Amino acid sequence: MSIGRRMSDRPFDKERVLPLLDQGFRKMVPYNDALGLTAIDCAPGMCVLKLPWAEHLVGNSETGVLHGGVITSLLDACGGASVFLALPSPIPIATLDLRIDYLKMASPRRDVIARTECYKLGRNVAFVRGVAYHDTPDDPIASCAATFMLSTKGKPVVTRGGS
Amino acid sequence: MSSLRDILEAARRTGDWRPMTEAVPYARWMGVSLEPQGGEMICHLPFQPMLVGNSTIPALHGGTVGGLLESAAVFQLLYAAESIVLPKIINVTVDYLRSARAVDTYATGVITKQGRRVISVRAIAWQEDRNRPVAAANAHFLVDPGD
Numbered sequence: 001m002s003i004g005r006r007m008s009d010r011p012f013d014k015e016r017v018l019p020l021l022d023q024g025f026r027k028m029v030p031y032n033d034a035l036g037l038t039a040i041d042c043a044p045g046m047c048v049l050k051l052p053w054a055e056h057l058v059g060n061s062e063t064g065v066l067h068g069g070v071i072t073s074l075l076d077a078c079g080g081a082s083v084f085l086a087l088p089s090p091i092p093i094a095t096l097d098l099r100i101d102y103l104k105m106a107s108p109r110r111d112v113i114a115r116t117e118c119y120k121l122g123r124n125v126a127f128v129r130g131v132a133y134h135d136t137p138d139d140p141i142a143s144c145a146a147t148f149m150l151s152t153k154g155k156p157v158v159t160r161g162g163s
Numbered sequence: 164m165s166s167l168r169d170i171l172e173a174a175r176r177t178g179d180w181r182p183m184t185e186a187v188p189y190a191r192w193m194g195v196s197l198e199p200q201g202g203e204m205i206c207h208l209p210f211q212p213m214l215v216g217n218s219t220i221p222a223l224h225g226g227t228v229g230g231l232l233e234s235a236a237v238f239q240l241l242y243a244a245e246s247i248v249l250p251k252i253i254n255v256t257v258d259y260l261r262s263a264r265a266v267d268t269y270a271t272g273v274i275t276k277q278g279r280r281v282i283s284v285r286a287i288a289w290q291e292d293r294n295r296p297v298a299a300a301n302a303h304f305l306v307d308p309g310d
Binding site: 028029030031032033034035055056057058059060061062066067068069070072073074075076077080092094095096097098099100101102152153154155157 | 166167186187188189190191192193212213214215216217218219220222223224225226227229230231233234252253254255256257258259262
């Protein structure tokens with residue numbers, strides 16, 4: 001994976017960053033907490049989140065399949081986190097646009113994983129792509145492409161700690 | 164328990180859409196209520212603290228607004244499509260136009276194309292001023308009137 005701007009010179013320490021990300025993005029982002037999202041893996045510019053299946057997040061009570069809006073929220077949250085993981089230092093960001101293709105029906109009563117990467121970090125805009133899946137990213141439920149504006153209003157919602 | 168199709172048929176007949184939101188657990192959890200006005204189905208999302216994305220502004224989560232727009236597109240289709248259909252979403256593109264603040268949000272959709280297999284819906288979301296939307300979306304749905 002290549003990223004346009006150089007990231008922090010410090011080597012990426014997953015053992016340190018992952019717990020900070022997991023706690024920070026729920027504490028600072030109430031909706032991530034409400035959905036029960038957890039960060040399960042990360043790397044520079046890459047994030048993996050888990051959304052636990054829950055009855056109240058279902059779109060069709062006859063099938064028990066999660067609502068599309070829940071998948072949208074998961075991919076948006078994961079995309080934003082992958083931008084933070086690409087940035088040399090935390091700055092506020094905001095979603096500019098988000099496209100989601102629903103590739104196949106999610107299975108009823110199953111957790112969903114999202115994996116997104118920030119594949120280009122510009123001066124003003126960050127570009128993200130990713131997938132949502134149950135077992136493997138090679139068999140996705142949905143794919144997404146998103147852009148995020150950098151240095152928007154407010155304070156960053158996630159810090160990488162230390163620097 | 165009545166099937167979704169029965170609930171939808173009853174709502175279109177009586178104009179009481181509450182049972183429809185009750186049948187969609189995510190819409191109920193978000194607190195969305197449906198307010199049909201003329202040919203438009205207005206989705207009302209009352210503010211609640213859990214909907215916030217960036218708590219330093221505070222602004223609503225992109226997923227909150229995206230989910231509302233997707234719901235608005237679906238409910239417009241259920242409300243106004245020529246026949247009773249249960250849509251299956253193909254894709255959605257959301258443009259975030261302004262920061263959505265910690266207040267009530269509204270959304271509605273317009274059917275831009277009704278084909279035999281695909282229905283396209285354009286949706287907008289706004290807060291105090293409908294002429295200043297906070298976000299807009301375009302969604303495509305597969306429909307099978309025969310199912």
